[in-house]
Amino acid sequence: MKPMQPVRGTADLMPRQKSQMNIVLEKASLIASRYGFQDMETPIFEFTEVFSRPLGESSDVVAKETYSFEDRGGSSLTLRPEGTASVMRALISNGLTQSLPQKFFYAGPMFRYERPQKGRMRQFHQIGCEYIGSFNPLADAEVIGCAAQFLSELGVLHSCRLHLNSLGDGESRDTDRAALVAFLPHYKNELSSDSQRRLNENPLRILDSKADEDREILKNAPQLLAFLTTQAQQHFEQVTNALDKAGINWQLDINLVRGLDYYSHTAFEFITDELGSQGTVLGGGRYDGLSAMLGGPDIGAVGFAAGVERLALLIEQKQEFTYDIAVVITDDNAASDGFALAQNLRLQGLKTDIPMAPQLGKKLKRASLIGCKLSFIIGENEIKSDTIQVKVMTTGEQKQMEISQALSFAEKFLKHGLEGNLSE
Template sequence: MSKDKSAKIPTPQAVRGTQDMLGDFADRFAYVVETFERVRRLYGFKRVEVPVIEPTAVFARSLGETTDVVSKEMYSFEDRGGESITLRPEFTAGIARAYVTNGWQQFAPLKVATHGPLFRYERPQKGRYRQFHQLDAEVLGSDSPLADAELLVFADQLLKELGISEGVTLTLNTLGDAASRDAWRAALVEHFEAHRGNLSEDSLARLDKNPLRILDSKDPRDRPIADSAPDIDAFLTSEAQDFFGAVTAGLDAAGVAWERNARLVRGLDYYRHTAFEFVTDRLGAQGTVLGGGRYDGLIETLGGPPTPAVGWAAGIERLAMLLADDVIDTRLDTVIAVEDDGQIAFAMRALAALRNGGFAAEIVASGSPRKRFDKAAKIPAHALISVGTRDGALHVNVRGDGDRAKAAEGLVRAL
């Protein structure tokens, strides 16, 4: 088979909404992940891994056959055996499936966290890609409002550790227990039915299958109707009120600021009690940087026993975009310029000692010896160490300041 040498190698960017990463943004991406890994350990969340590919039924059941994700956005296809499989569009369903199929109920309440790639066929927007990446944290098997509060405190600390909490607001709502939600849903259906003739086509479709989602509508025809719809507060049972009060009391005690958003909803029936989003105006109209809620009915939907659970997810790309320019110091600790090939053995010994001592270090030992110092000086680093020969003996010169530079100099001079 002949090859067309003139043919261009296709790139991910040829598929709209995908990307390669190198340099600054790759460093930002890694910084978000590293910070997440550090903070999740502080809260005792175990690392969990679930497959990128799952049977389509896992997501169709969990996300709802009528949702946009399932009907329009999932990458689903038949494998050679005829089974329908899907590239995961989110983490929660796979983690819930693993909780049931692996017998992880024995570890309940189970606190787990993960991160990795997800896939959705959606219109690319700022910070949204068809292959994108998320952080995810879940608590399975706990019906305590303190689990909700802990997850929110975890999220709040993560955003603070990333340095992006300024201008980000935690918005919070309660969807009540099953009785509260059913009563509210009935009232909403009655309200929207009375205005059926003025609703958009999408909202008419949702009216029979997912009426709570009409409250989210951005269509100008729907907004006056949605804005005049009844709030859930009038339908909350005393138990649901107590649950929400315990969550907000936990946040207040931990010093986490929050705002009530009575219009924040989750459309699927397995959601209960707490729903939340951390929102910002720094990413345009799509302002959610982290969101989640309690989904006490999900595992039962997947065929497992009734199991309370709560969780959140956040887009890594979106968090990386919000990082300040100076939050990551990408400089090396040390660069070694070998100005005399006769001292390469010492330079290599110094390089090994620095790296073994926890210093990020590079060496410039190729090309013209006269140009190596200038070449090394162009590499961003806290310290520049030149290694050469003067008066027939080893000569080491160090340029740089700060604690890291001084510590590196001390280590090299001690060799």
């Protein structure tokens, strides 16, 4: 074993980064609750079939990105590469198909074996909302609305564009695929090598190829929207009408398709151009087929997932950890009194530290280093007179006070900042 370094694609979430992510997490949970999405959590691994069936054996996620292993009992298990399949499995396992609809919010780590890049890790974190048990287009709109408000309140919506497309229902998909399969082989030799491979595996995904030669050919290719059934068209229209009426901006992206097999109808992504090629910051869509693929009843569902690390990279706000008060103990004889004082302050709800250093000067230095606004200095002299020295760190002002007096001063000072007056 050589390096004391984390496994490739994993990262320690040190306080600075973790606090940044907490902003995202807390905001997501808050906004989701306004839409009725209730917090829940599933295990981070499942039987492999939970993912391999619904996501599609040929999908990149299953084909080459999963962490799968056999446990000691011989079961094939997989670390979850995404949240939706697990949530649906949990709904079925818990017998909730009888009490629909259900609206869930979840957050937690996901695992994909990929080449790491900025905003792309092998262990990363997602938050997501799933609205399960409705075929109504308003459910799509509600999910998108929730996503938009979430991004907006994080302050990142302005730098994102909402891309929208309809994949249609099963019937639309079949006719479209047939048309595409009939069209593309004429150009087989001109397609990029990736797309030639996809021709057999998943022709729909050729649509969002970025290779120039493919784009040229696709200009004349049959388009998804043209093959939507009447019902699928109506569904899409009702979604977009609802978004328009609510003032949520979107743009049609006819090449937006989803890599996972269970998607149908609405597909959407919020894309930013501030993160290089990892621009998709939140994505989702309708997945009416998923429940049946897992052996459940025919249930309509729609949801989204967002990458916590990617969002954390976008938000500017930083929270520095600061203390309110340092209890500075000048000599060992005052140790227990100082400790009791600090403990009391913490019971009052004040963030308090006891600087540990060999000399008084070092203790005060430590106090200002970690951002204490006040120092309460206590030593033998103070104990004799039942007082402490209160020092305002920004100005250096200092005054001897009784402890109760010091407490009420601290309360006032921390609330009103510099208006607190020492000479009062």
